[in-house]
Structure formats: structure tokens, C-alpha cells
Amino acid sequence: MxxxxxxxxxxxxxxxxxxxxxxxxxxxxxxxxxxxxxxxxxxxxxxxxxxxxxxxxxxxxxxxxxxxxxxxxxxxxxxxxxxxxxxxxxxxxxxxxxxxxxxxxxxxxxxxxxxxxxxxxxxxxxxxxxxxxxxxxxxxxxxxxxxxxxxxxxxxxxxxxxxxxxxxxxxxxxxxxxxxxxxxxxxxxxxxxxxxxxxxxxxxxxxxxxxxxxxxxxxxxxxxxxxxxxxxxxxxxxxxxxxxxxxxxxxxxxxxxxxxxxxxxPVPVLGISGQIVMVLAIIGVVHGALIAVIQNDSKRLVAYSSLSHVGLMTAGIMASAILTVKGNLFIEGAEGALVQAFAHGINVVGLFYACDILYKRFKTRDIRKMGGLARVAPKFAVLFMVILLGSIALPLTNGFVGEFILIKSIFDYSTIAAVIAGTTMIFSSVYLFRFYGKAMFGEGDESILSSVGDLTDVEFSVMASLVVFVILLGVFPQPIIEMVGSSLKFIFTSMMN
Structure with missing residues (x-):
């Protein structure tokens, strides 16, 4: 024991x-x-x-x-x-x-x-x-x-x-x-x-x-x-x-x-069931991203962003499963999904915490009523930006490696599916930079900005810890890939037998 x-x-x-x-x-x-x-x-x-x-x-x-x-x-x-x-x-x-x-x-x-x-x-x-x-x-x-x-x-x-x-x-x-x-x-x-x-x-x-x-x-x-x-x-x-x-x-x-x-x-994966799940996952990627683009509630924006990202993970897993059941062991999509799952956990917690910090300063979740916080909260502006860059999969951040592997794996399954799923990288840049720009820049309400400060010790500790993982896993993703490799080989080999 x-x-x-x-x-x-x-x-x-x-x-x-x-x-x-x-x-x-x-x-x-x-x-x-x-x-x-x-x-x-x-x-x-x-x-x-x-x-x-x-x-x-x-x-x-x-x-x-x-x-x-x-x-x-x-x-x-x-x-x-x-x-x-x-x-x-x-x-x-x-x-x-x-x-x-x-x-x-x-x-x-x-x-x-x-x-x-x-x-x-x-x-x-x-x-x-x-x-x-x-x-x-x-x-x-x-x-x-x-x-x-x-x-x-x-x-x-x-x-x-x-x-x-x-x-x-x-x-x-x-x-x-x-x-x-x-x-x-x-x-x-x-x-x-x-x-x-x-x-x-x-x-x-x-x-x-x-x-x-x-x-x-x-x-x-x-x-x-x-x-x-x-x-x-x-x-x-x-x-x-x-x-x-x-x-x-x-x-x-x-x-x-x-x-x-x-x-x-494993048998239904190769039939209509697997295709249906793949289609639903791709729809979720686009659906979540498009609705996030028009959101003004900060937490609801992050919620729909999460919906889009998990759709991409599911599509990558199904691409690996379908290609494996066809007779060729293919774990790359599942590897990408697991790398992205870890990255998404770090990033989405950071985004929700940023929403909480913004709410405490502006007393609203409506991003149209925010603005100018970067002038009085430079530490928060920098840390929030790093987490945001991880969420849009900028190279050398934790979101890039998993998303790159996922898109490549979906390409191996279907070029059309990959092109559609890949739009999440464009849309995520749109809605997250819009969110950041509204909250951090612009004129802002001086009566609010004059009475708020930068991050507290607790807020800085949480945000800085998350940023460490955003950068560390962006620069050194290989340990995660090696960690999950043998597990995935066993699982997908089981599907072939």
C-alpha cells in the first residue's frame, strides 16, 4: 500500500x-x-x-x-x-x-x-x-x-x-x-x-x-x-x-x-457517433468564441471563452481517437488536449481572478463602465497582460504549445475542421484584447481611479504565482508531454486491440 x-x-x-x-x-x-x-x-x-x-x-x-x-x-x-x-x-x-x-x-x-x-x-x-x-x-x-x-x-x-x-x-x-x-x-x-x-x-x-x-x-x-x-x-x-x-x-x-x-x-468512435462528437466540438469552438466577442459582462465573457477552449480540446481528443481506431496509433491530439487542459486551468483561474479584481475597483462587471486602471495599477496591468497572452496562445506562453498541437492534430484528421477550429486563435485575440483595452486604458472615471490602488499583497501573490506557470510551461512544456505520453500510448493501444 x-x-x-x-x-x-x-x-x-x-x-x-x-x-x-x-x-x-x-x-x-x-x-x-x-x-x-x-x-x-x-x-x-x-x-x-x-x-x-x-x-x-x-x-x-x-x-x-x-x-x-x-x-x-x-x-x-x-x-x-x-x-x-x-x-x-x-x-x-x-x-x-x-x-x-x-x-x-x-x-x-x-x-x-x-x-x-x-x-x-x-x-x-x-x-x-x-x-x-x-x-x-x-x-x-x-x-x-x-x-x-x-x-x-x-x-x-x-x-x-x-x-x-x-x-x-x-x-x-x-x-x-x-x-x-x-x-x-x-x-x-x-x-x-x-x-x-x-x-x-x-x-x-x-x-x-x-x-x-x-x-x-x-x-x-x-x-x-x-x-x-x-x-x-x-x-x-x-x-x-x-x-x-x-x-x-x-x-x-x-x-x-x-x-x-x-x-x-472504441467501435462507435469510427462510426457516426465519433463524427457527431467531432462536429459538436467544432461548433462549440466557434459558438463560444463568437458569443464571447459581443459580451460586456467580464465573467460571462470568460465563461464563453472557456466553452470555446474545451471544444478545441475535445476535437483534438476525438481526432486522435478516430485516427487510432483506423489503425494508426496517434496520440498527438490527446497530448495537445492534456497540455492545453493544464494551461487552460492556470489561465482561466487567472482571468476569473482578474474579473474579481476589476469588480472590486469598479463595482461592476460591465467592461464598458471600466477604464484607465493601468495608470493607477501598473502591477496588475502587467500580470493581467501575461495571463491574457497565455490565453490567446502567444508563443513562449503556456497556451501556445497545446493549441498548436491541437490544431495540427485536427489538420491530420480534416483540413476543413482545422481551419474552422483554428478561428478560435483569432477570435480569442479579439475578445480578450477588447476586454483588456476597455478595462485598462481609456479615460476612466477619475472619481473611481483616485480612490483605488494597485494589487494587495494577496492579489499580487495569486496573480504572480499564476504568471510563473504561464511563462514556465510556455518555455518548458516537454516535461508535461513526457509525463502523459506512456499513459496515452496505453489507452490508445487498448482501443486498437
Whole structure:
């Protein structure tokens, strides 16, 4: 048994219970300490991680303990390259998200921080579970804290409407996934991931399972047309809720597509099902970008920007899957999607935090009512610009490598699809530079500008930390590509067998 992984999994759960009981202002420091301990433990595990294991699905830091012989399910956890990537993203961002709230005074603060740690526990479980039933249980665990965070601390006059829509969409999607996993289980030896891969399903059965499981992932990403819950939820949730949803939670679906859906149901990928998903992903890329161009609400603009970017990730994954099932192992699209998933998590958290900083200065999210902040907040102007450049995939920023690989991979699948998907690079420059220009330049209201200052210590710490990752991963992306390579080769080789 790996006690390191067990500690990584259980520390945020124990921490959340402790924070729930810690009913004073010190709860935020306790929550941050636990999140930082998780982050440092993850880096310690990374230091001993074998980046190039044999391509046979071997897990590192493995835990495998039978917990139900009746339903043939094990407490099976482990880490491979793809899991390590998402653990890093989860635990880096969780610490920064908690720190970002230190200038706030949320009501019931111990409950607020306890829910963030509980969600961190659920996310780690999703990314480390190697049993289908266990994966589903942790998938559902993540829904509860984010629903409460959005519902309790969201915008007062919108919270019932958007939290109800969010809960219905995600809960129904999860039930579809459960039905799909149970059906696969009835045709396999157990809920173990390798047994699910080897389930005895014919083409029509795989197609039914494909759509049942895909629906849950399509809602969580989200993919057009299952996205109508997303703009409102991202916009009216508290800033930390928006960060959790966009920075980490949607990556569960990227992970699920690769770890569960495609290896279990490879046959439909080559048929009409795969083509439909590719078309929906490309539509989402353009749809999200076009709507972002005309947005004046800063958070809603970032929400639609995220919709466009996840559409591109999905298209890259499907391009890899389709080309692989045709008979040639092709992991580049999936590699690009994972590099971009990590970059997107960093960038979108930075953008939502920038929206929060702007709201505190101007008391509005309407970018038409902003202006001139660069004159009085030069530190913020520089850091915001770096994060923005990462989001539009400027070379030597974290967004460039993943987006370049994605577009190239989609070209290998279809030139027309790549040309359409590639418009996201143009549109993202349009709406993000428009956002930046409106907020940072222009005349501005002198009565407002004279009373606001540059970044506080907390704001600078969060923004500067994110900028470090934007630059570091833009200059040195190869470690991530090497980290996920063997995982993807195993997954896509499984699809060919």
C-alpha cells in the first residue's frame, strides 16, 4: 500500500472536517495550510515519479484493497502520468483559490473553506480511482460542495435559478453515466478499469454505452448543446466557485473521455457517433468564441471563452481517437488536449481572478463602465497582460504549445475542421484584447481611479504565482508531454486491440 497516496487522498477530507468545526477567522489559515501541504506532497511524489514506465498500464503509488465481493469492486487507486498531471493542477490551484479569498469575508467562512477542501478530496479521488464504481462515487462527491458553494455564496437574486439548472444538468448526466458503467460491468468480470476495457460488448451495445457515458462528460465540459447551464453558473457563482468549476472541475470530463469512454467503447468512435462528437466540438469552438466577442459582462465573457477552449480540446481528443481506431496509433491530439487542459486551468483561474479584481475597483462587471486602471495599477496591468497572452496562445506562453498541437492534430484528421477550429486563435485575440483595452486604458472615471490602488499583497501573490506557470510551461512544456505520453500510448493501444 502507498501511504503517500493514501495521505494525499485523505488529508483534504480530514482537513475539511476539522475546518468545518473551526468556527473562527483562523479557519482560512488552517484551510490554506492543508492545501499547501497537499501541494508540497504532490511535488514530492512528482520528484520520485518515473516519467517513462513501460507502456502496459503499470501504476505507481498503487493501493488495491477489496471492499465489496458482492459487486466485484475494489478500493483501487494509483498514479500514472495523466493522473499526476491532474493532481498537480488540482493541488496547485486549490491552494491559490483558497489564498485568493483572503481579502474576502464570506459568511460561514469555516463552511466555505471546508467545502473547498471537500471538493479537493473528491477531485483527487476522481483522478486516482481505477475502479468504475469508485470513479462514479467520487464524481458525485464533487457535485455536492460546488453546488453548495454556488448556492450559498452566489449572487443573491440569481442563486436559485442557476444552481437548480446546474444541479439538474450535472446530476442527470451522472445518472446516465452510472447506467452505462453498470451495463458494461454486467458484461465484464468486475468494475476494475482493465476489466471494463475488456468487456464483451458488440458494436450496437458499445454505441448505446458510448452515448450514455458521453452525456455525463458532455455536460461537465460542457460541449454544445449541453452548455446552457455554464454561462450563468460561472457568472453568478462566487469567484472561488467559478475558479473551481472552470479551472479544475471541467478537467474531470477531459480525464473521463480518455480514461473511461474511449477505451471502453472504441467501435462507435469510427462510426457516426465519433463524427457527431467531432462536429459538436467544432461548433462549440466557434459558438463560444463568437458569443464571447459581443459580451460586456467580464465573467460571462470568460465563461464563453472557456466553452470555446474545451471544444478545441475535445476535437483534438476525438481526432486522435478516430485516427487510432483506423489503425494508426496517434496520440498527438490527446497530448495537445492534456497540455492545453493544464494551461487552460492556470489561465482561466487567472482571468476569473482578474474579473474579481476589476469588480472590486469598479463595482461592476460591465467592461464598458471600466477604464484607465493601468495608470493607477501598473502591477496588475502587467500580470493581467501575461495571463491574457497565455490565453490567446502567444508563443513562449503556456497556451501556445497545446493549441498548436491541437490544431495540427485536427489538420491530420480534416483540413476543413482545422481551419474552422483554428478561428478560435483569432477570435480569442479579439475578445480578450477588447476586454483588456476597455478595462485598462481609456479615460476612466477619475472619481473611481483616485480612490483605488494597485494589487494587495494577496492579489499580487495569486496573480504572480499564476504568471510563473504561464511563462514556465510556455518555455518548458516537454516535461508535461513526457509525463502523459506512456499513459496515452496505453489507452490508445487498448482501443486498437
Amino acid at each position: 502507498s501511504y503517500l497516496l493514501l495521505t494525499l487522498l485523505l488529508l483534504p477530507l480530514a482537513g475539511s472536517l476539522l475546518v468545518f468545526a473551526w468556527k473562527n477567522s483562523a479557519s482560512k489559515f488552517l484551510a490554506l495550510g492543508i492545501a499547501l501541504a497537499e501541494m508540497f506532497l504532490t511535488f514530492y511524489m512528482l520528484s520520485g515519479f518515473d516519467f517513462k514506465p513501460t507502456v502496459d498500464g503499470v501504476l505507481q503509488n498503487e493501493i488495491n484493497y477489496p471492499w465489496s465481493n458482492f459487486i466485484k469492486s475494489n478500493l483501487h487507486f494509483g498514479i500514472d502520468g495523466m493522473t499526476m498531471l491532474f493532481l498537480l493542477l488540482t493541488n496547485i490551484l486549490s491552494a491559490l483559490i483558497i489564498l485568493s479569498s483572503f481579502n474576502e469575508k464570506p459568511g460561514y467562512r469555516n463552511t466555505f473553506y471546508g467545502l473547498i477542501l471537500l471538493m479537493q478530496f473528491g477531485l483527487i479521488g476522481v483522478f486516482t480511482a481505477y475502479d468504475g464504481l469508485l470513479f462514479y462515487i467520487f464524481w458525485e462527491i464533487t457535485l455536492i460542495p460546488i453546488w453548495l458553494i454556488a448556492g450559498i455564496w452566489g449572487q443573491e437574486n440569481k442563486k436559485i435559478q442557476f444552481t437548480t439548472k446546474f444541479f439538474v444538468y450535472t446530476f442527470v448526466g451522472s445518472l446516465f453515466m452510472l447506467v452505462g458503467l453498470i451495463y458494461v460491468y454486467t458484461h465484464s468480470a468486475s468494475f476494475a478499469l482493465t476489466d471494463l476495457y475488456n468487456a464483451d460488448l458488440n458494436a450496437s451495445q458499445q454505441t448505446v454505452v458510448f452515448w450514455f457515458i458521453f452525456f455525463a462528460f458532455a455536460v461537465k465540459l460542457p460541449i454544445f448543446p449541453f452548455h446552457s447551464w455554464q454561462p450563468d453558473t460561472y457568472t453568478y457563482s462566487p469567484t472561488q466557485g467559478s475558479m473551481l468549476l472552470s479551472g479544475i472541475m471541467l478537467k474531470m470530463a477531459v480525464y473521463g473521455l480518455l480514461r473511461y469512454l474511449l477505451p471502453i467503447t
